[in-house]
Amino acid sequence: MSLALSDDQLAMYQRDGFLLQSQLFDIEEIELLRRSAKADKQLDDHSFGRGDGEGGTVRLALWNHPGQGIYGAFARCERLVSAAEQILRDEPYHYHSKMIMKDARVGGAWAWHQDYGYWYGNGVLTPNLVSCFIAVDPSTHENGCLQVIRGSHLCGRIHHKLTGEQAGADAERVAEVAKRFEHRYVEMAPGDVLFFHANLLHRSDQNHSEHPRWSMICCYNAKSNDPYKDSHHPRYTPLSRLPDSAIKEVGAQRFSSDEHAMAWLDPNREASASRLEE
Structure with a gap:
C-alpha cells in the first residue's frame, strides 16, 4: 500500500499547508500501534507534561531516532x-517522533x-x-482534535512566546490571520494521517470527553535543510x-513471548525528552 501523491494532492498541500489521507493505515496496523503504545511502560515512563496556560497539562513522549520497534516501523x-x-522534494530524514497522550x-x-x-531555534x-499526524484513537471535536x-503557512514564521509552559504564536497576529483564513477542525478516524507544513498554524483544545485522543506524529526534515548547529534534535x-x-511483521514480534525482543528506545541515544523537560 505504498503511497504516491498525485500532482493535484501536492498542489493542495502547497495551497492549504496540509493534506488529509483517510485510512492510510488499516485497522490491523493501527490496532498494533494502539495496543503497543498503551501497554508500553517505557513510553509512559518517558513521557512528560507541559502546562497549557488554561489549567491543563499536555502529556507526550518524544524521541529522535525511529528505532527497530513498532514506532520505528511506522516512521x-x-x-x-x-x-x-514528494512533499519536501528532497531526501527526507527522521527529525523526531512523538506520542501525544x-x-x-x-x-x-x-x-x-x-x-x-x-x-527555527535549532539551527534549521x-x-x-x-x-x-497519525490518529491512534478517534480524533473528534469533543476530545480535542487538531485545529x-x-x-496560514503562507504567512511565514510568526514570533512565538510562552503560553503556560508552551511556546505559542503571537496571539494578536494569530487573531488577524484567523480573520482572513479558514479555521478548520480536523476530525480523524484511527489510521487517518494528516501531513502538514512546518509553518501551518495549529492547536487543539483540552479533552473533557470520556474518550482518549492519542496520536503519533512523525516529523521529517529535508537533507538539504540540515541544521547548521547541534541541538536536541538530530542533524x-x-x-x-x-x-x-x-508494520505487521514487527507488530507481531511486539506481542511475541520474548518480552525483550522489541526494546522501545536505546537509552544511550535518547535524551531529547528529558532535555526538553529541563
Missing part, C-alpha cells in the same frame, strides 16, 4: 517516507503555534519540514526505509 515505512519525499477528561490543550516556531534554516488555519542522519509490510 520508516515506505508509505510515509515516500510521501514526505491526550487522555480522557484530563488531556490538556496546545496553544496556537507553528512547528517551525520551535525548530528553512521551514522545509513536514509532520505526519488548523488553512493557508542529517540517513533514514533506513522499511517496506510497508514491516
Whole structure:
C-alpha cells in the first residue's frame, strides 16, 4: 500500500499547508500501534507534561531516532517516507517522533503555534519540514482534535512566546490571520494521517470527553535543510526505509513471548525528552 501523491494532492498541500489521507493505515496496523503504545511502560515512563496556560497539562513522549520497534516501523515505512519525499522534494530524514497522550477528561490543550516556531531555534534554516499526524484513537471535536488555519503557512514564521509552559504564536497576529483564513477542525478516524507544513498554524483544545485522543506524529526534515548547529534534535542522519509490510511483521514480534525482543528506545541515544523537560 505504498503511497504516491498525485500532482493535484501536492498542489493542495502547497495551497492549504496540509493534506488529509483517510485510512492510510488499516485497522490491523493501527490496532498494533494502539495496543503497543498503551501497554508500553517505557513510553509512559518517558513521557512528560507541559502546562497549557488554561489549567491543563499536555502529556507526550518524544524521541529522535525511529528505532527497530513498532514506532520505528511506522516512521520508516515506505508509505510515509515516500510521501514526505514528494512533499519536501528532497531526501527526507527522521527529525523526531512523538506520542501525544491526550487522555480522557484530563488531556490538556496546545496553544496556537507553528512547528517551525520551535525548530527555527535549532539551527534549521528553512521551514522545509513536514509532520505526519497519525490518529491512534478517534480524533473528534469533543476530545480535542487538531485545529488548523488553512493557508496560514503562507504567512511565514510568526514570533512565538510562552503560553503556560508552551511556546505559542503571537496571539494578536494569530487573531488577524484567523480573520482572513479558514479555521478548520480536523476530525480523524484511527489510521487517518494528516501531513502538514512546518509553518501551518495549529492547536487543539483540552479533552473533557470520556474518550482518549492519542496520536503519533512523525516529523521529517529535508537533507538539504540540515541544521547548521547541534541541538536536541538530530542533524542529517540517513533514514533506513522499511517496506510497508514491516508494520505487521514487527507488530507481531511486539506481542511475541520474548518480552525483550522489541526494546522501545536505546537509552544511550535518547535524551531529547528529558532535555526538553529541563
